[in-house]
Amino acid sequence: LFGTMRASLGSRELTVPLLGSRRVRTLLALLVLHRGREISRDDLVAMLWPHADLRTGRKSFYRLWQTLRDLLSVDGACPYLVRDRAGCRLDAALFTSDVMEFEDVVRALLFGGAALAAGWERLHEQVRTAFSGDLMPGEADNEVIAGFRERFSLELTDGLVAASRRLREAGEPQGALWFARAA
Numbered sequence: 001l002f003g004t005m006r007a008s009l010g011s012r013e014l015t016v017p018l019l020g021s022r023r024v025r026t027l028l029a030l031l032v033l034h035r036g037r038e039i040s041r042d043d044l045v046a047m048l049w050p051h052a053d054l055r056t057g058r059k060s061f062y063r064l065w066q067t068l069r070d071l072l073s074v075d076g077a078c079p080y081l082v083r084d085r086a087g088c089r090l091d092a093a094l095f096t097s098d099v100m101e102f103e104d105v106v107r108a109l110l111f112g113g114a115a116l117a118a119g120w121e122r123l124h125e126q127v128r129t130a131f132s133g134d135l136m137p138g139e140a141d142n143e144v145i146a147g148f149r150e151r152f153s154l155e156l157t158d159g160l161v162a163a164s165r166r167l168r169e170a171g172e173p174q175g176a177l178w179f180a181r182a183a
Contacts, residue, residue: 001029002098003133009072017071022138023048024068026145029136031081032099033148036092044088047144102131102152109159109179116163120175123163127182131156157183 005025007014018025030039030047039047045057048064065088069078082089105126108116116123135149136142160183168176 001032001136002102002131003137005029005136005138009074014071021067023064024071026136026139026142027064027068029139029145030142031088031090032095032097033145034089035097035100036089038082038087038089040087041083047142050143098130099135101126102156105131106155106159109156109163112163112166116166117170117172117175120163120167120172120179124175124178124182127156127160 005015005018007018007028018028026048027044030044041058041061042054045052045054045061049057049060052060065081065083069081072078072080080091080094082091105123108123109127112119112123135152136145139145160179164176164179164183167173167179
């Protein structure tokens with residue numbers, strides 16, 4: 001979700017079909033950002049169509065859900081999407097995302113300790129490449145995604161500052177400087 005959205009299902013590339021439908025892309029992004037946690041349908045409707053009435057939004061949502069389900073289907077079945085009475089979610093055991101990698105990197109920056117001093121170059125490279133772009137930059141209108149974008153930016157900055165401080169204290173001035181500049 002950082003930079004241009006890319007998606008694949010095994011070896012099947014889904015990026016092109018996703019680029020054709022902004023709402024499907026946004027729905028998938030919202031499900032990924034909630035990392036397998038259930039979201040009520042009405043909350044998803046409000047996230048996707050904040051100014052629509054609930055009844056109209058629900059109808060649109062069911063069409064959108066079916067489109068995403070068709071896109072993620074394998075041999076006519078879609079094990080990735082889960083919808084029940086309580087809400088909707090992606091099955092967290094069946095997908096990975098750069099959001100999960102991002103959270104691991106931020107955790108390492110914030111709490112890395114001795115591991116940070118030993119592997120700061122790798123972490124800096126990840127920050128510089130994989131997470132240098134904004135989260136879903138083409139999605140400027142969705143307030144929920146904008147909120148995640150702002151939160152992730154703050155978390156990364158906090159992590160970079162903490163890593164810089166710890167590297168300076170550990171006698172790694174070059175790493176401290178690189179992380180301070182990145183922050």
